[in-house]
Structure formats: C-alpha cells, structure tokens
Amino acid sequence: MLGEGIMKGLMETAKNFAGSYVSKERLTTVQYPEERVVPAEAARVFPFLVYDGSDWQAGLRCVACQICEKECPPKCIYIDKSADKKPDAVGKVQFYPARFDIDISVCMSCQICVEVCPFEAIKMDTQFELATDDRFGGLLLDREQLAKSNEYYHHIHAAEAGEVDARLAAERAAYEAKAKAAAEAAAAKAAAAKDAPPAPKPPTGAPPSPPAPASDGGVD
16 A cells, blocks of 8 residues: 555654653653763763773773774874783783873774774773864873773673683683793703703813733834
C-alpha cells in the first residue's frame, strides 16, 4: 500500500509523544545540567594517561615510546622522551615522558592511540564538559592534566579495565619469575665458583734446557 511505511512511522511517533506524558521510560529528554545521563561504558571523548598507585609521576604506565604520537592522524600528541630512567609503580626501571601534551582542539577521538599502545597507558575518557574561553592554552592538556588513576579507569570502563589488569598482572608475574630464576642461577654459579678447588699454579721459573746431544768423537 502506498504510504504504509510513512503511516507506521507517524503512528510510532504519536505513540511515543502521547506515552511520554504517562510513562517516564518514553520521556527521552533530559533536563541537563540538573539531570544527567550516565555515559555508556563504550563512550569515548578524549584520551587520558593511566597511572598505578597514588603518585601520578611515579605510576605513569607510559614509557615515551612515541608510537601514539607517530600514529595519530591529526598529529595532536606531543611527546618528549626523558634522558634518564626511573622505576615505575612495580619497580621496573623505565623511560618516562618528560613532556606529554594533547591538543584536544585538534583531537578527533578516533582511539587509534589507544589501539596502538603496547603498555595499556592511554585510554579514552568519557568527560565532555571541557569548554573554555582560552582556545589555545586551555585546550592543550599536559601530562599532569591527562594523568588519571587506574581506579578512575575502573570507574568509567569497568569491564575493559578488569581485562587489562588481569593481562598486566600475568605479564608482571612472568617478568618477576624470569628475574627470580636469573638471580638464582647467578647465585648458584657464584656459589659453585667459590666452593671449587683452586686451580694449580703454573711454575714460575724458566723450564730446564734440554741436554746437549752426546758426541761420538769420530772423524769423517
């Protein structure tokens, strides 16, 4: 029938309109900012840096590998690698970003930086209320502004953060087991070298010269 699809759509619209007066589930309008909708777990706005522990400087997972900076399509990530190394939250000595800035006025929220990061150090935030009257410095976020705790990551992306923590825990356990085995092997080698008898010292004097051949006294 001609126009049947249009009539079905209009009937659905009328049903939702009338139902919004009696059913709260059909009332989709939210009186923002007094009322707020909890963002979906898969929501993404701009990136942030994850840190472990209570100190963001000591706990940053980022090791300044600069992969995200190279892969960023709009080139809005700026990283300077440190000249030295320092222990991270689990005691592993790592490089760290001396500078890590993201220009969110350029960022397109594509999440490529998250996908390419091998250290689970950068994730997508759900915070969107970032308006400012400073269109330049106010939208260029530095590493302190970008750093957010692992607890915050669990709060906004609980399922994903749980999977990441389990994977990182397995990697840390393997690293610690490898380091322990290497330390035990080195200790065993040192103990064996200590208990071994000393090797005989070579003689210090000159070796005796061979005897001269005896003469038969004959004349040719």
